[in-house]
Amino acid sequence: MTQHSPALSPELCRERQLRLKKVLEQHSLDRAIITSRENIQYLTGVRTHRLMQAALCLELDGNCTLAAPNQIPEEAAVDECVTFAAQWHSTLRQEQLAVALKVLFEAVGSEAKHHVGLEATAGGNLMIRNLSGSNPNFTDLDADLWKLRRRKDTDELEMIRKAISCTEAMYAKAREIIQPGISELEVFNQLHAAAVIEAGEPLTALGNDYQCNSPGGAPRERIAADGELFILDLGPAYRGYYADNCRTIAVNRQPTDIQHQAWEAIVNVLNMVEETVKPGVSCRALFERAQQMLDEFQEDAFFHHLGHGFGLFPHEAPHLNPNWDDYFEEGDCFTAEPGLYTEALRAGIRLEQNYVVTDSGVERLTNFSLEMS
Structure with a gap:
């Protein structure tokens, strides 16, 4: 076929x-x-x-x-x-x-x-x-x-959707293979293969974060252990156009109560983003609202940007970041990636969705599971 x-x-x-x-x-x-x-x-x-x-x-x-x-x-x-x-x-x-x-x-x-x-x-x-x-x-x-x-045309969106389909295949493979005893390098290798099969050709990029019990980083020989969380922030690029989305998977498929509470707090932020964003909304104000929401779980447990634009480069405008004063525009493709990181979470949870800004709100481009199990 x-x-x-x-x-x-x-x-x-x-x-x-x-x-x-x-x-x-x-x-x-x-x-x-x-x-x-x-x-x-x-x-x-x-x-x-x-x-x-x-x-x-x-x-x-x-x-x-x-x-x-x-x-x-x-x-x-x-x-x-x-x-x-x-x-x-x-x-x-x-x-x-x-x-x-x-x-x-x-x-x-x-x-x-x-x-x-x-x-x-x-x-x-x-x-x-x-x-x-x-x-x-x-x-x-x-x-x-x-x-x-910034304003993505229909042909660019088609390329981005293809890259996102590669991440969907990668997460499906991750849920199939992640278990206590598997190494980060083995997860990386199998996810790479799944993405290439979905793309039908070699990829331009694969993303950065393939570590377990860590906020992120390149894959290691380290073995995943029972009770830990595996953060996968995947950014495959199809013919130059990037996807960028993240899921967190419980290695034993049985998240603890505190892990589930953190997961719910992060999902609430993503829901807020979807309800709030439209052309003209301040990216800095959105970041500040997300920071307040996540601080209710634990202060200083969220320490990075809320998201960013993407396309022919992994990080483009708009910047959901207090160091910029950007405003959403129709046609923007952007990520939202709230996270919480504490020792009790072994070692954190990050969830990331991809969106395109419409004339009145957003369309979510990543329509696959956020669950940790």
């Missing part, structure tokens, strides 16, 4: 290019030069291999040119595609970005352009400056691109 393999829509990629073109107009820029893998994928649908680089030029007139490694992609939302040799006789070249930019500027020209938008946090800016012609003016587009990426 052939699995459905979602991909970014060329038509919606073109719409995203038009949104960036409006940003160029607002900043009085002639062109944008894009080198980050995530933003190239977002704008063209092309995601290069993790060991290969590319470069993109979007002109104020809307013309889009891609410098791609080795060969022209089968499908790319661009007007022109030029190629460069990312490998010589099968050996990867370390200077790929410099070559990609050189080929790109040979295709689009450099001497007439003096107002260029760049990603300040991306590599290659010095090379771009040297290749862009004499005395060009540069503007940082990072904040604009991050803002554009």
Whole structure:
């Protein structure tokens, strides 16, 4: 049976290019030069291999040119595609970005352009400056691109839903295999396999937290013991688009009274999030309300963010965090991940749901069990 393999829509990629073109107009820029893998994928649908680089030029007139490694992609939302040799006789070249930019500027020209938008946090800016012609003016587009990426289009949501389906398969496998005596590494290996089978291909990422009797961390050789809780915070990425959700499983499937009380307190916070969030709601205020609720169980037992946006990067806006002053917007994909951590809980519980903000509230994207058993 052939699995459905979602991909970014060329038509919606073109719409995203038009949104960036409006940003160029607002900043009085002639062109944008894009080198980050995530933003190239977002704008063209092309995601290069993790060991290969590319470069993109979007002109104020809307013309889009891609410098791609080795060969022209089968499908790319661009007007022109030029190629460069990312490998010589099968050996990867370390200077790929410099070559990609050189080929790109040979295709689009450099001497007439003096107002260029760049990603300040991306590599290659010095090379771009040297290749862009004499005395060009540069503007940082990072904040604009991050803002554009907040509102997920339907093709992006399809990719995210596919990644979330991988987490559902992983949790089903976890409930099947977790028991006293299993090692964290064995759990990790079997969950990895379950996700790859669901995806039908290798994944971009797998998430960070696979430890038992711990708030989180990479898997160890450690053996899970009776009475402990196993926190699994899974973040598989399907073709660059992330999921990020967490479940906590009692190793013996018999949570104690205090563990169940903590679980109920966390579920109450998730219910509050679903009842409260809509466009315009303060993320900081939501965090503060969650902190108050969890402090009623035990002060200082909740010590991290309430959640964050996600998409082509694991942590994006909006930030459910007192260090930011964000507000929810329609189209945001975000996580809510309240947790409680004490010695009595062996060593804590975290539950995490994924949502997309609608015009009047939220749609929950993670519709599988939160139970510890």
